[in-house]
Amino acid sequence: MTDEISQHIDQLIRQEDTPDDTSLPEGLDDLEPDQIALLLESLPLDARQHAWLQVPHEVQADVLVAMRSEARESLLRLFDSEALDQLTADLDAENLIELAESLPEEVVDIALARMDQRQRHYYEQTASYEENQIGRYVDHDLLILPNNSRVRDALRLLKRQVPEYTEHLWLIDRDGRLTGVVAIATLFKSREQQMLVELCSDEFDVLEATLELKDATDRFELASVAALPVVSDDGILLGRMTQRLAMEILHETYESQLMATAGLDEEEDLFAPVMRSSRRRATWLGINLLTAFLASWAIGLFEGTLQEVVALAVLMPVVASMGGIAGSQTLTLIIRGLALGQITTANVMPLLKKELSVGGLNGVLWAVVIGIVASIWFDSAAIGLVIGMAIVINIAAAALSGVLIPVLLEKLKIDPALSGSVILTTVTDVVGFVAFLGLGTLILV
Amino acid sequence: MTDEISQHIDQLIRQEDTPDDTSLPEGLDDLEPDQIALLLESLPLDARQHAWLQVPHEVQADVLVAMRSEARESLLRLFDSEALDQLTADLDAENLIELAESLPEEVVDIALARMDQRQRHYYEQTASYEENQIGRYVDHDLLILPNNSRVRDALRLLKRQVPEYTEHLWLIDRDGRLTGVVAIATLFKSREQQMLVELCSDEFDVLEATLELKDATDRFELASVAALPVVSDDGILLGRMTQRLAMEILHETYESQLMATAGLDEEEDLFAPVMRSSRRRATWLGINLLTAFLASWAIGLFEGTLQEVVALAVLMPVVASMGGIAGSQTLTLIIRGLALGQITTANVMPLLKKELSVGGLNGVLWAVVIGIVASIWFDSAAIGLVIGMAIVINIAAAALSGVLIPVLLEKLKIDPALSGSVILTTVTDVVGFVAFLGLGTLILV
Structure with a gap:
């Protein structure tokens, strides 16, 4: 599948760059609607619009349904009333349900009015279910x-x-x-x-x-x-x-989990318009900025110490990053467990015990390694001692938060895949900096 | 499914804590092998071993096949020769193929010897295909x-x-x-x-x-x-x-992608023994430590500057983290695109252009915000200027690496989901610190 599609992508983009070359690429007729949808999503906006003109009429509705909503809307925005009219002429209930979110309300009404009674009945039945309920997406090819x-x-x-x-x-x-x-x-x-x-x-x-x-x-x-x-x-x-529906749901569930780890939406268009994409990502960067300032504030508490022992400033990233990585390993394991329904009230405690043990072992191991390196680098055993203790504390905190943060978020019905890692990093940054610089103040100053 | 399973989990764990309470939990007979597998994976090792004794004999092989290999092996390790004998007594070719990786070679040979000719023929046919080839996993329920x-x-x-x-x-x-x-x-x-x-x-x-x-x-x-x-x-x-096989493959593909983002394996057991788990995670922490030392080394180049302007040390996490987050958004989008087969040689350039534009816009926006906050915090417009410029540079570098790193890794046949984010963070840390502290040296010292 991928090879076939990527040839089409290359061809359609090259055609865009050399518009004089009118040799049409091989037709899209040999592709399934799902493949055409993927192909269109892979094209920059201009090329996507041109490629759309080559999509055979009889599959246009199916292609739009198969596209992620954002990419789909990048095309629908260009439909004039005639094209919309053509599109809605023979939508069935299932396709209309899928497209309704991307269409102006009046267009949905027109499409409904043009449906035969049976399809309209189907539409009304299924549209009464929520977006996350299976009743909304049933098909009617029944014997x-x-x-x-x-x-x-x-x-x-x-x-x-x-x-x-x-x-x-x-x-x-x-x-x-x-x-x-x-x-x-x-x-x-x-x-x-x-x-x-x-x-x-x-x-x-x-x-x-x-x-x-x-x-x-x-x-x-x-x-x-x-x-x-x-x-x-x-x-x-x-x-x-x-x-087909079951597999679609699987794809969407996992994809939104993967995208959520970076604060993105599953519907995100690869070639979203720059303004739209910037605006959306700005929100995530802004949330993250607040947590970064929190870390800075924690460091700011120790300005005096940093001025006296500049080695601490140099080593700060090591403490923060070891905690962040250890925590994200636990977090990822727990998020998978939650998604699979494997984590209950009864096994949180044994899990915490296990993760704390793993964290403890790794904390001590890396505390020794990092302590020795730091002692040699800055020619001071005391600095080695300080960073070693900070590493142990931060990796233990990481294990604790890696288990508890996603479990609490799940209880609060907040998606742990989305916000888990931001909160975790905040904890490991702040705990790491405070432990490291605090111990530094006590021992080195 | 989840509710039913989690009741069983709670019951089995509580039973473990109060061994005098001999009231058996409701039997596992009403569960499908896939559900029993999930249930066993959700239990700490002791409880898992006890629960295994309640698994009906006739589904034991199917349950083991459905388990992730690590959790499965935690059970198989406890099988005495009699139990192994019983297990292998009526394995069919498909189950033996799945279990072979977890069984000692001589046990596989015994199982093969006990198979009827047809099953042995099936086994030899399918075992000749690689672990990532579909031929290995076919079933033989054919008409x-x-x-x-x-x-x-x-x-x-x-x-x-x-x-x-x-x-x-x-x-x-x-x-x-x-x-x-x-x-x-x-x-x-x-x-x-x-x-x-x-x-x-x-x-x-x-x-x-x-x-x-x-x-x-x-x-x-x-x-x-x-x-x-x-x-x-x-x-x-x-x-x-x-x-069934198609859905299994989907689950495994996505799960390993999700786990890879934290350097974990899809087969990782929620309740892996502490030593084993620590050892494995230590590797990932070690790789990450090298990159953290690289960042420290970059900071170390500017020790003199840090001693003079301690505000720079306080603000360092902001620069690093804004770059890291912006980069991981681009990275995640590109990794999804690669997984879907949407990214080809022809659309890397338009993608890079788009991501650099998005990065440029967000860079300027947050440079202004952060610059103003920093100016006020440290009562110095020059510090605001330095951090603002560093933010613009680092977010642009993040966009560039967010596109190029996964594309290059894919070309080198290295899984971008696994190593992409480590490399990306290294780039944004080093670029961020050098830009920030370098500009600080030029402008503030």
Whole structure:
């Protein structure tokens, strides 16, 4: 996949630089909507706009749906009313739900008005769920039969188009409630006259529409099927969650965790406009500046000491950075544990004990190494002693905060992947500087 | 899932603390192997060993396979020869491949010797592929028929057990080469006498067994099916890649990326023994220490200046940290782009231009803010000027390195998620300190 896409990227960018060369790149027709979306996201804004013109009409909606919202909006902003009109002409409920956040409200209304009744009904049903609930993202490619149907009815249904990810038929009662699930494979062992209910297994997996996306995905993975029915509170079959949706949610969950470690959003566009990108990043830099000033303030408490023993100023980064690194290792391990649901009230204490032991061992080890290096460098055993003790204190503080900060943030419903490392670094900076310069004041001055 | 698991975790740990309380927790029988694996990984070593005794025999192999290797090995280390004997008694090829890395070679040999011929053949076939190739992890739950079969043969086959994730039958020639794929749904529209080859679509997706895991998963996602055939170089059908495997690979890929940002391994056990864990983390701390000493060395060049203007020592963390944060934002964006295959030779230049512009804007903005704060704090416009200029220089350097470091690492086949941030921080620390203290020497001394 990547090789194919990167050839397209190179070609489209080169074309941009030499506009006289009108030889079109190989068409995008051989690419899937997901690939075209990735390709468009990889292009600088000008090239992206030109490439968009080559996207075949019939896949445009799917491509926009597959794009991250920011990159998608960089294209939609250029749509004139005619293009918007064309786009909304045949959106189905699922695509409209995905695009709605990026479209002006009146355009959504127009799209809704143009939908047939069934699609509008689907839209209204799913749009009533929150953005983090699985009910919002179901598809409607269902093979459904009334629960008094027979095998021959099923066979008739299966002779028509069978949607992808289909291993089962679903039975509903008059009110649309899901009453049973029939594995298509069992039809081969049954008589045409047989009632389908007789083929249903006693238990079947369903997902409640109000499940959070990540929980739905966990349940989906355990079920070992390519699609699961999603039902409302009162058991009405709303649609299905497929493997495609499960994988999409996985990608988004992990990506937002990775991006959060740098204060970025999963939707961040690689080629976001400079102003927009600067403004957003400025916020994160500003938050971080406050914590940096806090560290400076801590150092400022010891100005007198620094003036007398300038070696302390030289060695400050070593103390801060050892604490920061040790802390981020613990933090990362705990954040993964929280994401996996592995960390409970009962195992925080044993974890803390383990991390403190690991920190203690490494603290002593590196205190000795750094102490010796510093003693030789500045020809003073006292400086070695001071930095060694500071290292032990800071690495222990790092282990403690590396466990407790993410656990507390999680309890406060704040994403530990986003704010964990800022808070941790503040702690290890301040503790490190105060320990180091404080001990320096006591011992060296 | 998480709630259910965390109740079990709490119960098992509390039981450990009060061993007199013999009331067993609710059995593990209602949990899937994947859940039991997660549960065991969440327990401190003692509790983990006790909980293992409650794992039903028939799922023990599956549970071990589902565990991360380090946690798995913490259990296997305690197996006596009888337990190992029992475990290997009925391992199939797929489970043995997964467990082989954690088992002594002679145990693998015994397990192989006890396998039936077919499983041994599967094992030898798949074990010939590398650890990062998809061929190694295929399963063998295949519905296969000779390519001269008729619909009635297919119906006979489907009346037996149908494996999960099955939407197709696969046709092979005499040598075992995959020659066609029949959608089960098409059987409903055909006569019993019809040849299956007539029902095959002209094109079908296959995965080459030598594909790297991540590439295989990309291809799998595009195919929109629950399972894909995996073939050898000469077209022999080796087995299949299912949705389960694709999701496992996704989890592992992202998790190792997340863990790598802190120099940790995806297999790292939450409750690894203290010594083992300390030793491993010591390496990362050691690498980082070298870079911290480099920063100290840079500061050491300006000892004289620091002695005269102690304010510079106080403000050093601000310069370093603003550069570090700005750089890590760019770095994270680029690492994601590389992982998605979005970054090519042609778009590095436009990306660099964009990131330098964003860095320039933010550099100037925060230079002014920090300059004013520093001027007031130390009552010296000159200090404000020095730190402002240093901030602009360091944020620009951060943008430049944030783009170039991961791109170069990728070219050198070094994982940018692992080493990118260490190198980046070294650059922003050294550039920041030299710029700040150098300008301070020129202007303030």
